[in-house]
Amino acid sequence: MKQRMRSDTTTLLALGGIAIAATVLGARKPARAAWSAAPRQTRREAPTHIAAARRFNHSSSLLALSVLADSAVEHYRGSFKNPAMFIPLLSASLSFFAGLHGGRDRRAASHPVRHGIHAFAAMAGIAGTGFHIYNVTKRTGGWSWNNLFYAAPLGAPTALLLSGGLGAIGERLRDQPANEPRLLGMPAGRAMALAVSAGLLGTVGEVGLLHFRGAFQHPAMYAPVIIPPVAATLMVQTALAAPRPRPGTRWWLRLTAALGLLGVGFHARGIARCQGGWRNWSQNIPSGPPLPAPPSFTALALAGLAALRLRQTEK
Amino acid sequence: MSGDAVQHPRARGGQAPDVFRKGGWVSMREYPCDEEVDFVIVGTGAGGATLACRLAEQGFKVVALDAGAWWRPLEEFASDEAHQQKLYWTDQRICDGDNPLKMGSNNSGKAVGGSTVHFAMVSLRFRPEWFKCRSLLGYGADWPIDWREMWRYYDEVEQALSIAGPITYPWGPPRKRYPYRSHELNAAALVLARGAEAMGTAWSATPLATVSAPHGKSPPCVYRGFCVAGCATNAKQSALVTWIPRALKAGAEIRDLAMAGRIETNDLGRAVGVEYFRDGAWRFQRARNVVVAGYAIETPRLLLLSANHRFPDGLANSSGLVGKNLMVQSNQAVWGVMDEEIRSYKGPPSLSISEHWNYQDKGKDFFGGYAYMSQGPLPVGWASTQNGRGLWGAKLSREMQKYNHQAGLKIVGETLPQERNRVTLADEKDQYGLPVARITYGFCDNDKKLIAHALHFMEQALEAAGGKEIWRQEDDTCHLNGTARMGDDPRTSVVNADCRSWDIPNLWICDGSVFPTIGGVNPSLTIQAIACRTADRIRALAQRGEL
Numbered sequence: 001m002k003q004r005m006r007s008d009t010t011t012l013l014a015l016g017g018i019a020i021a022a023t024v025l026g027a028r029k030p031a032r033a034a035w036s037a038a039p040r041q042t043r044r045e046a047p048t049h050i051a052a053a054r055r056f057n058h059s060s061s062l063l064a065l066s067v068l069a070d071s072a073v074e075h076y077r078g079s080f081k082n083p084a085m086f087i088p089l090l091s092a093s094l095s096f097f098a099g100l101h102g103g104r105d106r107r108a109a110s111h112p113v114r115h116g117i118h119a120f121a122a123m124a125g126i127a128g129t130g131f132h133i134y135n136v137t138k139r140t141g142g143w144s145w146n147n148l149f150y151a152a153p154l155g156a157p158t159a160l161l162l163s164g165g166l167g168a169i170g171e172r173l174r175d176q177p178a179n180e181p182r183l184l185g186m187p188a189g190r191a192m193a194l195a196v197s198a199g200l201l202g203t204v205g206e207v208g209l210l211h212f213r214g215a216f217q218h219p220a221m222y223a224p225v226i227i228p229p230v231a232a233t234l235m236v237q238t239a240l241a242a243p244r245p246r247p248g249t250r251w252w253l254r255l256t257a258a259l260g261l262l263g264v265g266f267h268a269r270g271i272a273r274c275q276g277g278w279r280n281w282s283q284n285i286p287s288g289p290p291l292p293a294p295p296s297f298t299a300l301a302l303a304g305l306a307a308l309r310l311r312q313t314e315k
Numbered sequence: 316m317s318g319d320a321v322q323h324p325r326a327r328g329g330q331a332p333d334v335f336r337k338g339g340w341v342s343m344r345e346y347p348c349d350e351e352v353d354f355v356i357v358g359t360g361a362g363g364a365t366l367a368c369r370l371a372e373q374g375f376k377v378v379a380l381d382a383g384a385w386w387r388p389l390e391e392f393a394s395d396e397a398h399q400q401k402l403y404w405t406d407q408r409i410c411d412g413d414n415p416l417k418m419g420s421n422n423s424g425k426a427v428g429g430s431t432v433h434f435a436m437v438s439l440r441f442r443p444e445w446f447k448c449r450s451l452l453g454y455g456a457d458w459p460i461d462w463r464e465m466w467r468y469y470d471e472v473e474q475a476l477s478i479a480g481p482i483t484y485p486w487g488p489p490r491k492r493y494p495y496r497s498h499e500l501n502a503a504a505l506v507l508a509r510g511a512e513a514m515g516t517a518w519s520a521t522p523l524a525t526v527s528a529p530h531g532k533s534p535p536c537v538y539r540g541f542c543v544a545g546c547a548t549n550a551k552q553s554a555l556v557t558w559i560p561r562a563l564k565a566g567a568e569i570r571d572l573a574m575a576g577r578i579e580t581n582d583l584g585r586a587v588g589v590e591y592f593r594d595g596a597w598r599f600q601r602a603r604n605v606v607v608a609g610y611a612i613e614t615p616r617l618l619l620l621s622a623n624h625r626f627p628d629g630l631a632n633s634s635g636l637v638g639k640n641l642m643v644q645s646n647q648a649v650w651g652v653m654d655e656e657i658r659s660y661k662g663p664p665s666l667s668i669s670e671h672w673n674y675q676d677k678g679k680d681f682f683g684g685y686a687y688m689s690q691g692p693l694p695v696g697w698a699s700t701q702n703g704r705g706l707w708g709a710k711l712s713r714e715m716q717k718y719n720h721q722a723g724l725k726i727v728g729e730t731l732p733q734e735r736n737r738v739t740l741a742d743e744k745d746q747y748g749l750p751v752a753r754i755t756y757g758f759c760d761n762d763k764k765l766i767a768h769a770l771h772f773m774e775q776a777l778e779a780a781g782g783k784e785i786w787r788q789e790d791d792t793c794h795l796n797g798t799a800r801m802g803d804d805p806r807t808s809v810v811n812a813d814c815r816s817w818d819i820p821n822l823w824i825c826d827g828s829v830f831p832t833i834g835g836v837n838p839s840l841t842i843q844a845i846a847c848r849t850a851d852r853i854r855a856l857a858q859r860g861e862l
């Protein structure tokens with residue numbers, strides 16, 4: 001027991017170190033922009049809304065990667081019984097590359113192919129949710145806890161919807177004027193902050209369900225149901241209150257981003273605790289805690305940071 | 316290596332096997348035989364291990380003896396049903412009566428951890444009324460314990476074993492949330508569910524003592540399905556991986572391959588220690604208190620074996636009830652073939668349950684109740700079940716080809732206490748030179764009516780779930796209880812509510828033997844709850860100087 005505690009503590013310390021490093025590294029670059037109400041535009045930097053669009057593209061790409069890896073493992077586990085189970089793999093792969101492409105693209109115009117790919121992802125996400133709901137309800141017991149725990153996870157396809165949504169926002173933002181860009185009939189920064197908030201809350205729902213299934217057996221399992229909801233609330237505040245510098249929100253989003261990375265470490269440790277540990281990776285990766293899932297928080301928090309930056313330039 | 320465990324004691328020289336690490340050891344306190352320890356406990360199963368742990372944690376000096384070996388599950392539990400028979404108590408016993416019992420795999424273990432090492436992990440609470448079934452339901456005998464008190468101890472045991480159970484349990488008064496979530500249901504469990512829904516009765520995921528998420532050093536269950544042949548991952552929360560490690564940590568000494576043959580008493584009529592065989596010689600452990608926890612056959616046998624001039628009928632036997640009122644649980648089943656593939660051996664064998672007929676009193680022509688559960692027989696066991704039906708050769712082979720499609724429902728049924736069902740001593744001797752147990756058993760009419768009701772109901776349910784070629788397995792029994800019942804009258808019981816014998820104040824019995832009635836649920840959770848209560852009562856008595 002003592003030995004396990006020691007190794008637990010070591011893992012925690014190591015993971016903590018990684019998280020702090022990630023937070024600091026993540027914080028370094030944009031720090032300048034953070035503190036000035038009207039960010040300077042250097043020669044190399046595109047207008048603020050394009051920078052935000054690119055960050056959204058990146059977030060979309062990271063989310064797509066998470067969906068790709070997660071659905072590959074889970075649907076492999078489900079033996080690809082239904083050919084439709086390949087769709088998220090295809091869609092997420094396309095979204096991943098589209099997001100990367102968008103992230104490098106500084107032009108102030110949306111890209112029709114990328115836009116199409118993101119729209120496809122969003123639709124696949126919605127359809128997937130429908131499939132998963134059907135999978136739950138057709139089982140004996142219907143809407144029971146056991147089916148919510150073990151049938152197709154309801155929240156998983158929404159990650160694809162989110163990836164598509166973030167990507168599409170990134171595209172549409174590019175078509176807006178540099179001055180006072182708007183989305184969905186409101187200032188773009190506000191719309192993006194609200195979208196991120198909704199994404200965070202949806203993801204928390206999914207994590208809450210699955211960590212409840214795991215009986216919150218490790219105290220760290222509470223972190224992703226405590227930290228991101230605060231971030232989501234701060235995003236709503238960012239959207240609705242008058243724009244101003246929000247260093248607290250910024251740090252909290254960075255913490256949320258770090259949490260996503262830390263989560264991978266904890267999940268890796270969860271796999272190690274399964275019978276046979278990492279030596280038995282071929283069984284334990286599919287049946288242990290999902291490695292690719294936690295970075296969804298990182299993706300959403302990075303999008304939140306972009307929204308925050310844009311919002312600060314709004315009136 | 317396996318052979319080693321049954322030939323040479325492993326717990327010695329200040330260390331005992333660490334069940335969580337291959338080849339590992341943990342330190343263990345040791346007591347010399349001539350030191351008068353506070354408690355010597357015979358048997359380390361559901362009752363003995365729990366009590367040993369709780370008493371050691373309270374600061375008592377505890378030595379626990381078990382006739383069985385100290386297995387290392389990670390190294391020594393093979394995926395081989397025949398090999399795993401090493402976990403059963405297969406010493407000779409003589410079985411007679413109208414329905415002679417089949418002893419061994421289905422009802423008795425011999426190992427550190429007792430029968431829980433190969434039990435099926437179903438962890439159920441009694442129906443509250445059963446604690447007063449004579450007064451409230453008109454049969455059997457009342458327990459001297461109140462159900463509300465038991466409810467608290469059930470909570471404690473469920474926590475200690477990280478029971479994985481449903482969010483809401485459909486039967487009985489509210490209980491605390493199970494510490495772990497229920498497991499995913501396999502296809503066999505869903506057959507039960509479909510049948511129950513068709514019959515308009517409730518069903519539930521079964522609360523099980525195997526973890527659905529990591530706990531301490533136990534990994535989550537891998538649904539390998541070998542549970543009743545011993546769990547090779549330590550996901551199963553047997554006494555061997557729960558109470559025993561805790562007991563060692565708290566300073567208890569556990570002696571493996573230590574067969575108790577006699578409890579000595581002095582002229583004052585008090586127990587003074589236990590004579591036991593270990594490492595090729597008979598030895599004697601002195602103790603202020605002796606606890607017998609050898610399960611419902613070996614407990615009365617040891618009490619009877621310890622007869623002396625002062626207690627000529629055996630210890631604690633002034634009521635004449637030691638060995639009497641043996642109760643099995645009926646274990647009949649219906650089986651059928653499903654169109655779809657079931658592979659019922661995937662996962663713990665009883666993932667879903669109906670306790671409908673434990674809580675519903677209308678529509679019965681008998682006393683008592685039964686639960687029925689989904690099943691997951693392993694192949695060799697299944698073949699022998701088919702042999703029991705008279706199938707051999709080509710017929711057997713044809714039937715075995717349907718193995719992946721078969722599903723079954725099996726009861727754990729209540730039987731009534733009858734004095735004619737009993738354990739006595741035979742003239743034959745075992746390998747230690749001790750007279751073996753003679754086990755006399757027969758169902759009464761009430762038991763038979765219960766079985767008939769259950770078979771009829773389950774047959775309808777299985778058919779409604781899509782079962783074809785349905786047949787009845789009518790010969791099985793499981794779990795053993797009774798034989799040293801508790802009560803509040805020394806004339807009609809062997810021990811009181813604290814598991815303390817009426818006749819010898821420092822002799823205790825703490826295992827499945829003390830049940831006055833057995834109910835229609837598997838007994839281990841109740842045995843462990845009683846052991847926890849006994850430990851608390853012993854502390855209270857010690858504080859008052861009444862030990």
Ligand SMILES: Cc1cc2nc3c(=O)[nH]c(=O)nc-3n(C[C@H](O)[C@H](O)[C@H](O)COP(=O)(O)OP(=O)(O)OC[C@H]3O[C@@H](n4cnc5c(N)ncnc54)[C@H](O)[C@@H]3O)c2cc1C
Nearest residue numbers: 358360361362382429430435436437575609826827837839
């Ligand atoms: C196959 C199987 C499946 C089961 N499934 C379930 C289930 O799903 N749920 C449930 O609740 N119950 C189940 N049970 C029953 C449960 O395991 C027992 O009821 C429970 O373990 C009994 O506890 P106990 O302490 O009375 O005896 P045991 O756990 O049997 O322990 C008795 C111990 O005493 C030792 N012993 C006996 N005599 C002596 C002696 N003279 N000297 C030294 N040592 C001695 C034995 O070696 C043994 O280890 C199952 C049992 C079996 C066999």
Ligand code: SF4
Nearest residue numbers: 536537539540542546
């Ligand atoms: S199914 Fe689970 S409890 Fe049973 S033997 Fe396998 S790991 Fe152990």
